[in-house]
Amino acid sequence: MEKFKVTFYPDNKTVEANRGQTLLSVAISAGIYINSSCGGEGVCGRCKVILKKGDVLTQPTGRLTIEERKKGIYLACLTTVQSDLEIEIPEESRLSFDKLTPQEIELRLRGLYGESEDIPSSDSLLGEVFVHSPLATKLYLELPKPDLNDRISDLERLYREIRKNYDIPIMQTGLANIRRLGEILRSSDWKVTVTLGKRNGTVEVVLIEPYDTSKRNYGLAFDIGTTTICAELIDLNTKKILGTKAIYNKQAVFGPDVITRIIYAQEQDGLEKLHHAVVDGMNQMIQEFVQEQKIDLNDVTCVLCAGNTTMIHLLLKIEPSYIRKEPYVPTANFVPTIRAAEAGIKINPRGLLSCVPGVSSYVGGDTVAGVLSCGLYKEKNLCLLIDIGTNGEIVLGNKDFLVSCAASAGPAFEGSGVSCGMRASSGAIQKVKINPQTYEVEFSTIGSSLARGICGSGYIDILAEMLRAGIIDKSGKIKLKVHPRIRETEYGREFVVAFKEQTSIDSDIIINEADIENLKRAKAAIFSASSILLKHMGVDFKDVKKIFIAGGFGNYLDIKNAKIIGLLPDLEDDKFIFVGNSSLAGARQILLSYPAMQKANELARKITYFELSVDPNYMEEYMAALFFPHTDILRFPNIKNLI
Amino acid sequence: MIKEYIENWSGEINTVTIGATLNEGGTRRFSIKVGGEKTLPFLFKENKLPFKPVIAYEVWDIPPSDWPEELIRFYKDVLNDPLAWAEKVVKEYNAELICLKLAGAHPEIGKSPDEIVKLLENILKSLDVPLIIIGCGDDQKDNLILPVCSQITKNQRCLIGEVTQDNYRTLTASVLADGHNIIAQSPIDINIAKQLNILISDMGLPLERIVINPTVGALGYGLEYTYSIMERLRLAGLNGDKVIASPFICFVGQEAWRAKEAKAEDSEFPQWGKASRRGPLWEMITATVLLQAGADILVMRHPEAIRKVKEYIELAYSV
Numbered sequence: 001m002e003k004f005k006v007t008f009y010p011d012n013k014t015v016e017a018n019r020g021q022t023l024l025s026v027a028i029s030a031g032i033y034i035n036s037s038c039g040g041e042g043v044c045g046r047c048k049v050i051l052k053k054g055d056v057l058t059q060p061t062g063r064l065t066i067e068e069r070k071k072g073i074y075l076a077c078l079t080t081v082q083s084d085l086e087i088e089i090p091e092e093s094r095l096s097f098d099k100l101t102p103q104e105i106e107l108r109l110r111g112l113y114g115e116s117e118d119i120p121s122s123d124s125l126l127g128e129v130f131v132h133s134p135l136a137t138k139l140y141l142e143l144p145k146p147d148l149n150d151r152i153s154d155l156e157r158l159y160r161e162i163r164k165n166y167d168i169p170i171m172q173t174g175l176a177n178i179r180r181l182g183e184i185l186r187s188s189d190w191k192v193t194v195t196l197g198k199r200n201g202t203v204e205v206v207l208i209e210p211y212d213t214s215k216r217n218y219g220l221a222f223d224i225g226t227t228t229i230c231a232e233l234i235d236l237n238t239k240k241i242l243g244t245k246a247i248y249n250k251q252a253v254f255g256p257d258v259i260t261r262i263i264y265a266q267e268q269d270g271l272e273k274l275h276h277a278v279v280d281g282m283n284q285m286i287q288e289f290v291q292e293q294k295i296d297l298n299d300v301t302c303v304l305c306a307g308n309t310t311m312i313h314l315l316l317k318i319e320p321s322y323i324r325k326e327p328y329v330p331t332a333n334f335v336p337t338i339r340a341a342e343a344g345i346k347i348n349p350r351g352l353l354s355c356v357p358g359v360s361s362y363v364g365g366d367t368v369a370g371v372l373s374c375g376l377y378k379e380k381n382l383c384l385l386i387d388i389g390t391n392g393e394i395v396l397g398n399k400d401f402l403v404s405c406a407a408s409a410g411p412a413f414e415g416s417g418v419s420c421g422m423r424a425s426s427g428a429i430q431k432v433k434i435n436p437q438t439y440e441v442e443f444s445t446i447g448s449s450l451a452r453g454i455c456g457s458g459y460i461d462i463l464a465e466m467l468r469a470g471i472i473d474k475s476g477k478i479k480l481k482v483h484p485r486i487r488e489t490e491y492g493r494e495f496v497v498a499f500k501e502q503t504s505i506d507s508d509i510i511i512n513e514a515d516i517e518n519l520k521r522a523k524a525a526i527f528s529a530s531s532i533l534l535k536h537m538g539v540d541f542k543d544v545k546k547i548f549i550a551g552g553f554g555n556y557l558d559i560k561n562a563k564i565i566g567l568l569p570d571l572e573d574d575k576f577i578f579v580g581n582s583s584l585a586g587a588r589q590i591l592l593s594y595p596a597m598q599k600a601n602e603l604a605r606k607i608t609y610f611e612l613s614v615d616p617n618y619m620e621e622y623m624a625a626l627f628f629p630h631t632d633i634l635r636f637p638n639i640k641n642l643i
Numbered sequence: 644m645i646k647e648y649i650e651n652w653s654g655e656i657n658t659v660t661i662g663a664t665l666n667e668g669g670t671r672r673f674s675i676k677v678g679g680e681k682t683l684p685f686l687f688k689e690n691k692l693p694f695k696p697v698i699a700y701e702v703w704d705i706p707p708s709d710w711p712e713e714l715i716r717f718y719k720d721v722l723n724d725p726l727a728w729a730e731k732v733v734k735e736y737n738a739e740l741i742c743l744k745l746a747g748a749h750p751e752i753g754k755s756p757d758e759i760v761k762l763l764e765n766i767l768k769s770l771d772v773p774l775i776i777i778g779c780g781d782d783q784k785d786n787l788i789l790p791v792c793s794q795i796t797k798n799q800r801c802l803i804g805e806v807t808q809d810n811y812r813t814l815t816a817s818v819l820a821d822g823h824n825i826i827a828q829s830p831i832d833i834n835i836a837k838q839l840n841i842l843i844s845d846m847g848l849p850l851e852r853i854v855i856n857p858t859v860g861a862l863g864y865g866l867e868y869t870y871s872i873m874e875r876l877r878l879a880g881l882n883g884d885k886v887i888a889s890p891f892i893c894f895v896g897q898e899a900w901r902a903k904e905a906k907a908e909d910s911e912f913p914q915w916g917k918a919s920r921r922g923p924l925w926e927m928i929t930a931t932v933l934l935q936a937g938a939d940i941l942v943m944r945h946p947e948a949i950r951k952v953k954e955y956i957e958l959a960y961s962v
Binding site for chain 2: 631
């Protein structure tokens with residue numbers, strides 16, 4: 001195969017590439033991540049690059065204007081290497097990883113945006129306080145030395161001493177530890193620290209260290225989301241959270257949602273690449289934690305992961321393809337506790353990794369962790385948990401029963417598949433007001449910087465404000481005809497949210513009728529899934545006493561606007577409770593408490609799953625929800641007069 | 644003995660009036676009311692069905708290219724003269740309602756708005772029955788010609804259509820200004836039917852001026868599905884959902900004569916019986932089934948089929 005050199009600017013990185021390789025894959029091999037919402041299908045038009053020098057072959061696309069083509073702009077996913085190349089990657093084409101500001105991380109991890117400080121964060125009020133009993137416990141022991149009257153073996157001597165502290169009938173120890181045991185005990189004058197790990201109903205002597213290290217025992221809780229990975233470093237002795245971090249899931253470059261990633265996993269080395277993308281991200285976070293907190297990596301003894309079923313499969317490099325094939329069966333919902341090193345996670349080499357069990361292919365451990373942490377399972381009254389994401393998960397129930405379903409909402413609310421969409425990060429338009437007389441737009445961006453795009457909460461505000469101002473009709477068509485902000489294009493009419501001067505991307509930020517259609521479908525999927533679940537149980541929204549809103553996206557939501565567009569049911573504001581990242585909160589609880597893990601196992605078994613794709617009523621409900629706020633306006637009595 | 648069960652419906656179907664008389668500002672000899680049902684079709688014992696279903700004769704502004712000989716033979720002498728065609732169905736066949744289809748306006752044929760204006764003026768002068776006016780089906784062209792038709796027939800309280808969810812604003816605005824009624828077409832889908840009614844009434848057109856075309860299939864071509872959608876819409880209306888309590892218009896002729904069983908010539912399928920009997924029967928049966936589903940206005944083609952269906956309606960309403 002003919003090889004060429006490709007240099008990327010402004011990174012100034014040069015890598016070798018084969019003739020015919022796409023620029024997108026060459027960039028990935030150079031460690032440069034380019035936006036690619038569609039996973040390299042040539043559909044989203046996000047991966048624009050500028051050819052500075054060299055020859056390429058490209059395919060026709062409607063995603064580039066004639067002007068852009070003249071400037072030498074190409075879509076990286078449709079363009080292949082034909083000679084040595086120099087490529088410039090403009091800012092808007094880049095996936096800005098790791099660059100979440102501390103403030104954004106804070107938002108992702110708990111509370112609400114802006115005026116919402118009064119709403120309690122998930123860990124203070126909700127959930128159960130489980131007995132402190134972490135996944136890995138350290139125990140300092142001073143063993144009586146053997147003599148002729150006490151001649152039991154070293155290992156039995158160790159067990160005997162452990163059992164003086166804990167009633168553990170069955171224990172196991174790996175051969176590697178047994179091989180080292182005699183030497184460690186004698187060289188440390190019979191003073192050792194053992195790390196006891198809970199593994200699948202038994203207890204393992206995970207680690208034997210000389211002298212007393214029991215004060216230094218740390219664990220990590222992870223929420224592995226399709227879009228974002230969040231983590232907390234926790235002192236397992238004191239239960240204190242020592243640090244929090246959030247990064248983007250680098251798998252995003254292979255596709256925006258679980259389905260495209262499962263498809264990507266079928267390609268050559270696809271599973272390997274997806275696995276590495278997530279593991280590398282996690283290891284990078286762990287490294288930073290360890291350095292910042294000045295702790296020894298060997299003192300990190302366990303990791304607890306919550307994630308949707310696909311994310312967990314990819315983390316553990318388990319073939320995910322059966323998840324998307326009828327009858328939608330995953331390889332494993334309950335994954336036994338393993339050694340973290342087996343999954344490539346770098347903590348203490350003998351440290352443990354456990355995953356929160358899932359319910360089904362599309363209701364995963366993240367949802368179970370969410371149910372655990374918001375305490376839905378012990379509520380007396382009927383409650384609903386809505387996790388608004390690319391794959392929206394919904395759980396209905398109380399202390400007596402739990403049912404769930406998943407709605408494929410698409411990534412529109414996460415800023416994908418919409419023309420100016422972006423994730424909720426710096427420069428994203430997140431709050432919008434439109435003057436109903438002049439149609440002038442007032443907006444604020446995350447980090448108060450120049451606008452770069454629109455994130456989910458921004459889109460919800462825009463839709464609600466456009467409805468209120470009469471710019472769009474209830475079916476989402478732009479009805480306003482003549483105004484400087486209205487333009488006719490080949491993709492239908494568009495409305496300018498921010499003019500070029502207010503942006504950092506050198507072009508107007510707009511919303512068009514196709515975007516509105518995508519957002520309408522996303523909100524219809526979430527709402528109709530909730531209402532079908534209620535119908536299955538023979539109850540109505542008004543019977544629901546609390547609605548827990550979860551998900552990274554749930555942190556920024558304007559409840560009233562979400563009701564106006566029909567994403568959330570028309571209930572009193574005080575029934576909605578933001579639980580932020582309930583998945584991470586649940587993972588932390590499970591990491592710190594074995595009873596919490598047992599509860600999670602029980603919940604995963606107890607939650608009944610409804611497969612909507614085979615439900616004949618779902619389509620009908622979905623069609624009825626494809627309207628603002630809904631075809632059946634009687635379901636939104638308080639919204640009726642607002643639009 | 645078991646007592647007869649009577650359902651007390653909380654709602655009723657909206658009454659739509661087509662045609663305006665001199666007293667009402669128009670020049671029609673009479674007006675026609677449709678809708679107003681307080682119960683399901685033909686359940687006279689249960690509650691009131693104040694107005695009989697009506698049949699509109701289809702009249703085209705150009706000679707139809709796909710009508711079979713069995714239909715053409717009735718209109719041979721007037722195919723090239725839409726005014727004469729309209730006069731013929733009123734004077735010879737006693738049509739009480741005409742449905743004028745402006746097929747010639749289609750961009751591929753390209754009749755100009757002027758020609759259409761002239762035709763309409765002549766029809767208004769020569770005839771005094773209420774009118775239904777249907778565009779050519781091309782959104783852009785309809786948005787050009789139908790507002791003109793609406794203006795020319797101002798205050799005659801016509802029934803004009805059709806609008807869809809993707810194209811309703813232009814015509815709704817005209818119809819609202821000129822005092823007409825509108826036909827809201829949905830693709831055999833109760834949700835879209837309702838959404839469209841909401842969108843139209845959001846523009847200020849009262850619900851009493853909307854007639855729903857639920858889109859129908861002929862006998863053997865989805866008639867059962869059509870039936871169930873119409874029944875569900877009607878039940879929702881009778882149960883008090885004002886927004887979709889609109890009367891139905893069904894394009895029976897258009898669908899029935901598309902069926903192979905209706906239009907095939909004798910020589911093609913001799914075992915099927917004579918086309919002169921088979922064709923009208925197909926249209927007639929489709930029509931009577933749609934009456935059972937709640938149709939208020941039937942747009943039909945074959946004079947014999949129309950005569951029979953009228954008899955059927957008279958008979959049913961005489962009990």
